[in-house]
Amino acid sequence: MVLRFNVGGKVVERVDLIRKKKWPWRLDILPFAIMYAIWMVTIVPSIDIVDALIVLGGLVSIHVLALLFTAWSVDFKCFVQYSKVNDIYAADSCKVTPAKFSGSKEVVPLHIRQQIVFSGE
Secondary structure, eight states: OOOEEEOOOSSEEEEEEEEEOOGGGSTTTHHHHHHHHHIIIIIHHHSOHHHHHHHHHHHHHHHHHHHHHHHHOHHHHHHHHEEEOSOTTTOSEEEEEEOTTSOOOEEEEOOOOOOOOOOOO
């Protein structure tokens, strides 16, 4: 169960708790690292270098598009760079979904303050 706060207010509709993935496990890095390794091991030795560079150009253009989509779409950015969590203490960010006509989705950092308890002396 993923923790989701359905606010239903005039400004904010929903808040999702998310945690940033470690950089090697992000979906804009790991699959492309594997594809570049496969390109190096299988494509480069088997075809002409010019053709191999054309294939590399295709891989690089897909990688650049994936990086641009993370800048253009908050939902895609959350899918690629974050994982949903069900504990507020495990989260380090929130995805805020506004109500209709109240703005755009946004990922904001989550700061949790520790309560200081004073003893009455």
